[in-house]
Amino acid sequence: MHLRDPKVSIVRCADQHQFDAVKESVIQATELIGGLESLITPGDHVMLKPNFICEADYKTGATTNPNVVFAVAELCKEMGAKKVTIAEGSAIGTDTDKVFDALGIRELARQHQCDVVNLIKDEFTYCMNPLGRNIKRIRLPRTFIESNVVINIPVMKTHDALAVTLGLKNLKGIIHQSDKKRFHKWGLSQTIVDLGHLAMPELTIIDGTIALEGMGPVVGKAVNLGLLLASTDTVAADRVAMEIMGFELSEVEYIKLAGEQGLGCTDLAQIKIVGQSLESVKRPFERLSLDPQILEEMDIRLVACDACSGCNNAISSYLYDQYLKGTLEKLRGCTLIYGQNPYIPEGNHGKIIRLGVCTRNVKMEQGIYVPGCPPHPMHIDDFVSGKGLERA
Numbered sequence: 006m007h008l009r010d011p012k013v014s015i016v017r018c019a020d021q022h023q024f025d026a027v028k029e030s031v032i033q034a035t036e037l038i039g040g041l042e043s044l045i046t047p048g049d050h051v052m053l054k055p056n057f058i059c060e061a062d063y064k065t066g067a068t069t070n071p072n073v074v075f076a077v078a079e080l081c082k083e084m085g086a087k088k089v090t091i092a093e094g095s096a097i098g099t100d101t102d103k104v105f106d107a108l109g110i111r112e113l114a115r116q117h118q119c120d121v122v123n124l125i126k127d128e129f130t131y132c133m134n135p136l137g138r139n140i141k142r143i144r145l146p147r148t149f150i151e152s153n154v155v156i157n158i159p160v161m162k163t164h165d166a167l168a169v170t171l172g173l174k175n176l177k178g179i180i181h182q183s184d185k186k187r188f189h190k191w192g193l194s195q196t197i198v199d200l201g202h203l204a205m206p207e208l209t210i211i212d213g214t215i216a217l218e219g220m221g222p223v224v225g226k227a228v229n230l231g232l233l234l235a236s237t238d239t240v241a242a243d244r245v246a247m248e249i250m251g252f253e254l255s256e257v258e259y260i261k262l263a264g265e266q267g268l269g270c271t272d273l274a275q276i277k278i279v280g281q282s283l284e285s286v287k288r289p290f291e292r293l294s295l296d297p298q299i300l301e302e303m304d305i306r307l308v309a310c311d312a313c314s315g316c317n318n319a320i321s322s323y324l325y326d327q328y329l330k331g332t333l334e335k336l337r338g339c340t341l342i343y344g345q346n347p348y349i350p351e352g353n354h355g356k357i358i359r360l361g362v363c364t365r366n367v368k369m370e371q372g373i374y375v376p377g378c379p380p381h382p383m384h385i386d387d388f389v390s391g392k393g394l395e396r397a
């Protein structure tokens with residue numbers, strides 16, 4: 006049973022660069038699922054959580070379109086919200102204040118009479134998470150805790166380690182920086198679901214005005230999709246978005262787990278889609294996968310035994326990235342082992358690279374071990390290149 010209404014609206018946006026056109030689409034998207042007035046009470050403090058991961062403009066597809074964010078902000082004010090706060094904690098290693106400045110968020114917030122909070126600098130409080138499996142206790146920021154309503158506004162993107170990043174994954178931006186680092190160690194897919202149990206927003210509006218395909222979540226190719234999706238069931242919104250992008254549920258571990266653990270609905274037969282039909286808006290996104298023949302020619306062997314989509318995605322995108330950079334040569338003759346039942350193949354296997362915590366106990370005298378669950382593509386390269394190398 007799902008506590009949230011698995012109804013997802015899909016609307017087209019006539020001009021993603023025009024504030025009034027975007028606002029009209031936001032009104033349509035929210036009215037189709039019951040209207041913002043069903044969520045906002047006069048006097049509320051509303052927190053908006055966009056995806057401002059980096060300084061890249063929304064036209065690249067890497068960050069949420071500010072027209073969407075401020076259209077939502079304006080509508081919340083019209084419903085009587087006393088305070089609207091745009092809150093974000095950008096990616097690790099990125100200065101969130103610089104991101105706000107580069108994207109012009111502070112000036113737009115001033116024009117729309119909103120507050121802006123850098124969540125990295127916020128005050129954090131430990132909260133218990135009884136439904137969490139890997140995280141039972143986690144720090145959450147004061148701005149989030151003190152908000153009456155949270156509206157999540159992710160951008161529709163591919164992701165190098167998770168296949169896609171949408172509503173659920175966008176919540177990771179609210180947590181403490183040191184917990185962000187720990188998420189990979191704790192098991193990224195399950196911890197995203199655990200966080201969802203504690204921090205589920207009242208509404209998710211997925212910004213597909215300009216989406217991102219290929220090498221997401223930052224340096225892929227922009228897709229002028231011109232869509233907005235809205236739902237009070239974040240998992241259902243994610244499920245519909247990934248269907249538009251051409252991904253199967255089995256390819257996105259954390260959304261699959263979210264459905265299995267009752268966080269929301271992933272069954273398309275149970276999700277009520279309103280507005281545009283799913284068939285009319287499908288647009289397969291470019292994947293991060295390499296022609297197997299290229300690997301064969303370079304004598305690179307992949308030994309994947311019962312690998313989750315996390316490891317499959319991370320390793321595919323790592324190899325694809327190396328190929329694009331012209332540095333795949335460093336893996337010539339190597340065997341990459343990963344998956345939940347790893348083993349060392351018989352015969353000549355060259356240098357062995359064990360990837361992911363599942364391979365930690367594979368006995369071998371030499372080679373490289375890359376931790377993580379799944380290992381992050383960037384970390385794989387650090388280990389393979391000798392930075393942070395752990396000899397087995």
Ligand code: SF4
Nearest residue numbers: 313315316361363378
């Ligand atoms: S390390 Fe193991 S559990 Fe984690 S994603 Fe890879 S195969 Fe799955």
